[in-house]
Amino acid sequence: MLGCYKVVDLSNRLGWLAGRILADLGADVMKIEAPGADLDNPEWRALNFNKRLLLLDAASSSGRQAIERMIAGIDILIESAEPADEWLDPARLSALNPRLIHVSITPFGRKGPRADWRGSDLEIMAAGGAMSLAGDPDGAPLRISIPQACSWAGAHAATGAMIALSHRSAGGQGQHVDVSAQASVVAALAHAPTFFDILGETPSRAGSKITGRSVHGAVYRAFWPCKDGYINFVVYGGPAGRRTNKGLVTWMREKGLQLGHLENIDWDSFDPKLATQDEVDRIEAPLLAFFAGVTKSEFLEGACTREMLGYPVSTVADIAADPQLEARGFWQDIEMPDGNRERHCGSFYVADGLRPEVSKSAEEAA
Amino acid sequence: MNAAPQALGDLKVVEFGGYAAGPHIGKILANFGATVVHVESENRPDGFRLEYPPFKDGVAGVNRGGCFAFFNDSKYGVTIDLKTPEGLDHARQLVDWADLLIENMRPGVMARIGLGYEELSKTNPDLIMLSTCNMGQTGPRAHTPGFGSQLSSLAGFCGATGDADGPPTLLYGPYIDFIASVMGCSAALAALDQRRRTGKGTWIDISQYECGLHFMAGALLAYHRDGILTDRQGNRDPEAAPHGAYLCRDDCWLALSCWSNAEFQQLAEVLEYPELAGDERFATIANRHDNAEALDECLADCLRNRDAANTAEQLQLAGVGAYPVNTISDLFSDPQLAARRTWRRRKHEEIGEQAYLMPAFDLSSTPGDISHAAPLLGADNDVVLGEFLG
Numbered sequence: 001m002l003g004c005y006k007v008v009d010l011s012n013r014l015g016w017l018a019g020r021i022l023a024d025l026g027a028d029v030m031k032i033e034a035p036g037a038d039l040d041n042p043e044w045r046a047l048n049f050n051k052r053l054l055l056l057d058a059a060s061s062s063g064r065q066a067i068e069r070m071i072a073g074i075d076i077l078i079e080s081a082e083p084a085d086e087w088l089d090p091a092r093l094s095a096l097n098p099r100l101i102h103v104s105i106t107p108f109g110r111k112g113p114r115a116d117w118r119g120s121d122l123e124i125m126a127a128g129g130a131m132s133l134a135g136d137p138d139g140a141p142l143r144i145s146i147p148q149a150c151s152w153a154g155a156h157a158a159t160g161a162m163i164a165l166s167h168r169s170a171g172g173q174g175q176h177v178d179v180s181a182q183a184s185v186v187a188a189l190a191h192a193p194t195f196f197d198i199l200g201e202t203p204s205r206a207g208s209k210i211t212g213r214s215v216h217g218a219v220y221r222a223f224w225p226c227k228d229g230y231i232n233f234v235v236y237g238g239p240a241g242r243r244t245n246k247g248l249v250t251w252m253r254e255k256g257l258q259l260g261h262l263e264n265i266d267w268d269s270f271d272p273k274l275a276t277q278d279e280v281d282r283i284e285a286p287l288l289a290f291f292a293g294v295t296k297s298e299f300l301e302g303a304c305t306r307e308m309l310g311y312p313v314s315t316v317a318d319i320a321a322d323p324q325l326e327a328r329g330f331w332q333d334i335e336m337p338d339g340n341r342e343r344h345c346g347s348f349y350v351a352d353g354l355r356p357e358v359s360k361s362a363e364e365a366a
Numbered sequence: 367m368n369a370a371p372q373a374l375g376d377l378k379v380v381e382f383g384g385y386a387a388g389p390h391i392g393k394i395l396a397n398f399g400a401t402v403v404h405v406e407s408e409n410r411p412d413g414f415r416l417e418y419p420p421f422k423d424g425v426a427g428v429n430r431g432g433c434f435a436f437f438n439d440s441k442y443g444v445t446i447d448l449k450t451p452e453g454l455d456h457a458r459q460l461v462d463w464a465d466l467l468i469e470n471m472r473p474g475v476m477a478r479i480g481l482g483y484e485e486l487s488k489t490n491p492d493l494i495m496l497s498t499c500n501m502g503q504t505g506p507r508a509h510t511p512g513f514g515s516q517l518s519s520l521a522g523f524c525g526a527t528g529d530a531d532g533p534p535t536l537l538y539g540p541y542i543d544f545i546a547s548v549m550g551c552s553a554a555l556a557a558l559d560q561r562r563r564t565g566k567g568t569w570i571d572i573s574q575y576e577c578g579l580h581f582m583a584g585a586l587l588a589y590h591r592d593g594i595l596t597d598r599q600g601n602r603d604p605e606a607a608p609h610g611a612y613l614c615r616d617d618c619w620l621a622l623s624c625w626s627n628a629e630f631q632q633l634a635e636v637l638e639y640p641e642l643a644g645d646e647r648f649a650t651i652a653n654r655h656d657n658a659e660a661l662d663e664c665l666a667d668c669l670r671n672r673d674a675a676n677t678a679e680q681l682q683l684a685g686v687g688a689y690p691v692n693t694i695s696d697l698f699s700d701p702q703l704a705a706r707r708t709w710r711r712r713k714h715e716e717i718g719e720q721a722y723l724m725p726a727f728d729l730s731s732t733p734g735d736i737s738h739a740a741p742l743l744g745a746d747n748d749v750v751l752g753e754f755l756g
Binding site: 004020022042045108113114119122125130132140141143144151159160181187189196197202203209210223233311313316319320325342 | 371373374375376377386394398414417418419420421422424432433435436437501502503504505506507509510511512513516517519520521522523524525526527528529532533534535536537538539540541543544545548549550551552553555556557558559560562563568569570571572573575576577579580581582583584585586587588589590591592594595596597598599600601602603606609610611612613619621622623625682685686687688689690691692693694695696697698700701702703705706708709717720721723724725726727728729730731732734
């Protein structure tokens with residue numbers, strides 16, 4: 001869709017996904033790396049897939065001159081330099097190319113009292129509020145062990161770039177897009193901020209259990225040990241919850257399992273808001289036995305057929321084997337120079353029934 | 367409406383659906399000037415209006431929900447009954463009016479009511495339609511119902527969160543939905559840009575699951591290529607040590623990390639803890655990894671006697687990454703978010719003043735804004751059905 005646009009990606013990890021998204025949308029994205037950079041790291045390879053590669057030292061004056069010549073002829077520049085770096089000053093680059101969409105991605109944004117603060121994934125997830133919502137209530141706030149902050153920043157940066165590009169296509173000029181990774185993480189918090197804003201309540205981390213759903217303070221289980229890991233299942237109310245609970249009871253009957261307290265429940269009138277802890281415990285006891293007897297893939301398949309809510313807690317190995325992704329052609333394999341194949345996430349969207357083929361490999365030199 | 371130029375001032379959007387995944391896309395577009403119409407029905411309002419707290423004064427009501435408002439600011443609200451011929455006629459007229467249709471129904475629902483892409487594109491060959499759902503429009507599990515909060519488990523996020531020896535951990539709300547909405551927004555704008563140049567319509571199929579996997583892409587490649595299974599490991603990091611959050615005297619947590627020996631020396635100096643710098647167990651990054659537990663204990667003991675915010679400032683001055691773990695309430699007083707005007711308060715007729723979230727990017731010449739609070743149910747029926755379609 002964006003085949004007529006040229007992008008240069010000078011960014012570090014903060015911006016890699018932005019360039020990848022624009023590449024998936026069809027833009028010609030040139031990734032610039034210094035000679036000797038580690039290009040074998042899986043993060044680097046996955047997020048710079050579908051870009052072209054140019055090895056050039058952006059710290060040297062000849063490298064900078066070459067990049068400035070490129071900037072004069074491109075549509076979008078993605079960079080993640082420290083705000084103090086005057087070489088990439090927005091006004092300066094705009095003078096080189098008034099149509100340039102200049103995207104800066106930094107941990108805290110280029111302006112403001114903490115613009116110069118350092119932040120890796122951990123500090124950005126802390127600053128954006130996400131850590132305060134993950135982890136056991138009695139333990140430390142947690143980050144997700146697979147780093148997320150740079151991806152949040154990169155996804156927002158691509159959207160900011162596309163909005164600026166839309167403006168330019170409608171007759172406007174280029175402009176500067178200043179992305180704050182910290183602010184991008186706030187989008188991951190769903191509507192948690194509104195609790196404080198409207199009611200003065202501060203949502204906090206709930207660990208592995210679900211709280212706040214019962215007027216009696218009952219706590220619901222979210223993760224159930226199964227044969228080969230865990231399953232995420234919650235006793236919900238509402239139409240989908242009713243269908244799920246009935247489906248599960250039928251499934252348990254088919255397997256000849258003891259229903260215990262589940263026999264007594266009329267799911268049409270069951271309301272999780274009104275359950276006491278004692279009742280929740282009596283509901284959950286037979287469910288523990290059910291989950292202990294299924295595998296993740298058995299549950300996924302059975303829940304799908306019965307139109308039940310709930311999913312396994314997948315590992316990357318489970319995801320790699322998921323038939324849904326296979327059927328949709330999500331994975332894209334590329335041939336490596338050594339004859340091995342490398343499997344990547346394909347384009348993030350399907351257009352008119354087709355997943356756009358990745359057209360460039362980062363192996364290609366410019 | 368503000369007077370600054372709007373990047374998307376000529377873009378018209380209609381949304382069918384509700385909750386987060388569809389409406390968050392329209393909200394971002396509206397913040398940069400698009401005219402966005404959110405379609406609901408009197409009988410079936412958006413599920414976020416009544417099913418999810420918080421409500422003004424804790425009392426539920428169709429126009430009292432902060433959750434609905436949070437994802438629908440700067441839009442127009444219209445009620446149409448899609449079960450009546452008149453309602454369907456209005457819906458088709460809105461599609462004719464719009465450049466972009468966003469929907470997050472279960473796959474097949476739009477087609478069943480005569481609003482599928484195939485049908486609509488007969489009369490609107492240049493329509494851009496974005497459909498977003500759990501699994502995507504095709505595949506063996508396309509029709510599986512699902513909540514984003516649980517989809518975060520299927521996509522690996524919950525399993526990758528928590529202590530190494532503990533259970534998986536919940537993420538707040540439908541974490542993965544917002545990955546798909548932000549990425550989907552880019553895809554819709556790309557299709558619109560292509561249409562401007564070629565006149566071509568496009569149907570974009572967004573699977574929230576697949577978008578989420580792009581946030582796991584490195585770990586997935588590490589598995590496919592090298593057989594590495596990345597599992598939850600608390601706050602530990604394979605490179606940095608220390609790397610964690612520590613409880614401080616003021617009851618706040620402080621997140622900090624050291625990526626080199628020099629940073630570790632600076633940390634010891636700022637914390638006035640010379641024994642730390644001289645301790646053989648912590649002399650190199652490899653040693654600090656090997657003795658991570660002991661190191662965490664030392665830091666926990668030390669930070670218990672310090673305040674989080676001051677210490678973060680001192681560490682930053684010394685070139686060490688550190689930030690207090692902002693709680694949800696802290697986000698409203700964080701000086702950096704405040705300087706960026708991340709929160710913008712607008713008056714809602716029933717909720718009163720509410721803080722709305724500006725997207726995380728500042729555009730220098732078309733800055734965008736929260737143009738107005740979220741609409742009451744059906745608030746703009748006259749304007750939309752009269753003026754827009756008039």
